[in-house]
Amino acid sequence: MNADASCLNSSTASNAVPRERDMNMNKEASPPVIEVTDLYKSFDGVHAVDGISFSVPAGQTVALLGGNGAGKTTTISMLLGLLSPTRGEVRVLGARMPDERHKVLGCMNFSSPYVDLPKRLKVWENLTIYAHLYGVRDVKGRIAELSEDLELSNFIGRPFGDLSAGQMTRVALAKSLLNAPKLMLMDEPTASLDPDTGDWVRSYLERYRERTGATILLASHNMSEVERLAHNVLMMRAGQIVDQGAPTDLIQRHGRDNLEQVFLDIARGTTSGKKGAAA
Amino acid sequence: MNDLQTPPPIPSDVCVPQPAFSPRRVLALMLRHLYVLRRSWPRLLELMYWPLVQMVLWGFVTKFFLGHSTWVAEAAGVLISAVLLWDVLFRANLGVALPFIEEMWSRNLAQLFVSPLRDAELITALILMSLVRTLISVTPAAFLAMPFYDVWVFELGLSLLPFFANLLIFGAVIGITVAALILRFGLGAESLCWLGIFLLAPVSAIYYPVSALPEWLQWVSLSLPSAHTFEGMRGVLFDGVFAWDHFFWAAGLNAVLLSAATVFFLHMMKMARVKGLLMQQGE
Numbered sequence: 175m176n177a178d179a180s181c182l183n184s185s186t187a188s189n190a191v192p193r194e195r196d197m198n199m200n201k202e203a204s205p206p207v208i209e210v211t212d213l214y215k216s217f218d219g220v221h222a223v224d225g226i227s228f229s230v231p232a233g234q235t236v237a238l239l240g241g242n243g244a245g246k247t248t249t250i251s252m253l254l255g256l257l258s259p260t261r262g263e264v265r266v267l268g269a270r271m272p273d274e275r276h277k278v279l280g281c282m283n284f285s286s287p288y289v290d291l292p293k294r295l296k297v298w299e300n301l302t303i304y305a306h307l308y309g310v311r312d313v314k315g316r317i318a319e320l321s322e323d324l325e326l327s328n329f330i331g332r333p334f335g336d337l338s339a340g341q342m343t344r345v346a347l348a349k350s351l352l353n354a355p356k357l358m359l360m361d362e363p364t365a366s367l368d369p370d371t372g373d374w375v376r377s378y379l380e381r382y383r384e385r386t387g388a389t390i391l392l393a394s395h396n397m398s399e400v401e402r403l404a405h406n407v408l409m410m411r412a413g414q415i416v417d418q419g420a421p422t423d424l425i426q427r428h429g430r431d432n433l434e435q436v437f438l439d440i441a442r443g444t445t446s447g448k449k450g451a452a453a
Numbered sequence: 454m455n456d457l458q459t460p461p462p463i464p465s466d467v468c469v470p471q472p473a474f475s476p477r478r479v480l481a482l483m484l485r486h487l488y489v490l491r492r493s494w495p496r497l498l499e500l501m502y503w504p505l506v507q508m509v510l511w512g513f514v515t516k517f518f519l520g521h522s523t524w525v526a527e528a529a530g531v532l533i534s535a536v537l538l539w540d541v542l543f544r545a546n547l548g549v550a551l552p553f554i555e556e557m558w559s560r561n562l563a564q565l566f567v568s569p570l571r572d573a574e575l576i577t578a579l580i581l582m583s584l585v586r587t588l589i590s591v592t593p594a595a596f597l598a599m600p601f602y603d604v605w606v607f608e609l610g611l612s613l614l615p616f617f618a619n620l621l622i623f624g625a626v627i628g629i630t631v632a633a634l635i636l637r638f639g640l641g642a643e644s645l646c647w648l649g650i651f652l653l654a655p656v657s658a659i660y661y662p663v664s665a666l667p668e669w670l671q672w673v674s675l676s677l678p679s680a681h682t683f684e685g686m687r688g689v690l691f692d693g694v695f696a697w698d699h700f701f702w703a704a705g706l707n708a709v710l711l712s713a714a715t716v717f718f719l720h721m722m723k724m725a726r727v728k729g730l731l732m733q734q735g736e
Contacts, residue, residue, distance in 0.1 A: 217729060251732050254567045258726045272726055276473075280569040289732075290560040292485065299488045306481030307568040349564075 204232040205268070207357050207389040208253060213262035215248050215413075222248040224413035225262070230406075235383055235390040237400040239433075240410030241441045246393035247288075249410075250359050253391065254284055267357060278357075280308055285350040286361035287343070293335025297326060297345050300334055301352065308353035320348040324378070340371040347375065351382070360392040364399060376402055397434040407433070409440050416440055478570050482578035486552050487585070500586060504540040504594035511536040512602040530605070531690050532660060533598050537591055538686060539659045541617055542679055543650055544590040545624020546631070548583025550646040553632040557640055563731050572719055579632070580625045587621060612695045616682050619703040622711060623678040627653070629714040633721035636730065658683050678703040678710070 206229035215223040223245045238246040251257035255275030264271040267278040291300045305313040364372035401421045409417040428436045515532045631645045657679035674680040681703035688696040
């Protein structure tokens with residue numbers, strides 16, 4: 175059988191990256207994990223994504239921030255190969271999406287509260303199926319590890335549909351970690367979670383990135399989450415990147431006290447912002 | 454929750470190169486549906502229920518016709534065999550379309566399509582699940598026809614296998630086409646699962662020979678693998694002869710139609726990627 179070898183060429187696998195707010199430090203060391211160039215997506219003449227360009231270096235956490243309809247989920251869908259761009263180019267781990275997606279889908283993973291796992295299946299059954307789909311060699315061992323790490327053991331034998339929102343999020347997180355991905359795409363990873371569970375998930379993601387050197391791209395409405403996790407923020411409005419930078423830089427540049435105020439400025443168009451250049 | 458102070462090691466063998474076609478991924482997708490089937494007795498019952506009801510109904514019709522119809526009297530098993538083989542076709546269609554719809558109902562489609570699963574593996578898994586569901590469905594009815602009506606459908610002998618295979622593949626062709634249309638037009642089109650197959654039933658010559666149809670419809674009928682298969686079945690039951698010409702026509706038409714259905718499905722997948730349908734599936 176033919177095997178795609180591109181995954182192994184990525185340099186994101188094992189280099190743990192120290193927590194470092196300056197993205198440019200890492201940029202020189204390795205090629206970008208995500209490279210988006212002049213990307214457009216239109217639906218019936220409406221521009222959902224309107225000419226964005228950015229890149230995400232290895233080992234960084236980058237947040238897409240914007241109001242509803244800003245184009246975050248559309249952008250993530252194109253990064254995952256679920257959506258074809260109208261124009262422009264998306265490269266993930268070196269592969270052009272969606273045409274070359276099968277070269278890299280085994281090395282990345284995805285989590286979103288808007289996409290489910292089969293509710294009738296038990297947690298361990300769901301994880302077993304996806305472990306096989308991702309080619310995990312020691313399926314039982316990996317599920318046991320994740321079960322311990324994410325504390326799933328109390329409900330691993332229960333149907334997914336019977337779980338609380340927090341438990342479902344942990345299972346979705348376990349599914350997205352089955353293949354120890356080099357790139358995680360997370361659409362609102364802590365939506366609808368209580369503060370304690372949300373904080374736990376954020377801590378977990380932080381630690382996971384630190385110890386594996388994985389790259390994380392997350393879309394979020396939660397400003398404290400973004401401030402805490404992200405090295406860089408891409409502020410989106412009406413399909414465009416209207417500003418970007420480290421959270422502290424954005425706060426300083428806009429003369430505000432926190433990221434939420436910056437977000438409101440940009441969402442309401444009360445500051446002009448700068449249209450994005452490559453990160 | 455864990456304090457995250459002692460993180461477990463990350464296994465080094467999990468992010469590995471993926472083969473272009475993986476039987477393991479096919480089995481993984483089958484496993485997803487087998488897990489549901491194995492502990493859902495209502496689903497298993499539903500699978501077996503209709504073929505049994507059909508068999509009982511047509512068994513009594515056969516008993517009546519045995520005394521009133523010389524055609525049926527010449528081959529007592531012709532109606533019951535037709536009923537059971539029709540169910541093979543019907544269940545094979547549902548066996549492909551329903552598991553696909555189930556992924557949409559459970560909003561699992563996007564998860565599958567961001568995994569390394571290939572389109573060809575998805576189609577293969579759906580066809581194999583169709584085989585499993587069809588066997589579960591028609592086997593009890595086939596065995597019960599013997600004590601109930603003294604009809605042993607296996608008297609078709611080895612010829613049963615090519616009939617079964619041709620109907621299974623044609624059912625899968627219809628199922629793949631329906632799945633592609635549902636992918637494109639959403640769950641509002643799910644009734645196509647049932648409508649599509651019943652549209653073909655009158656011209657499939659299940660209970661009567663193709664010659665019973667008006668001449669112009671005979672051409673439509675003979676363009677379907679199902680009509681050739683049922684003609685072949687009658688050839689065995691009435692004349693004791695396996696009609697190779699009907700078999701080759703059915704197999705050839707199946708090869709063409711399966712290729713066309715696969716191309717159509719892949720085209721609809723491409724359309725779904727353009728229109729953003731893969732992220733929006735679900736009720």
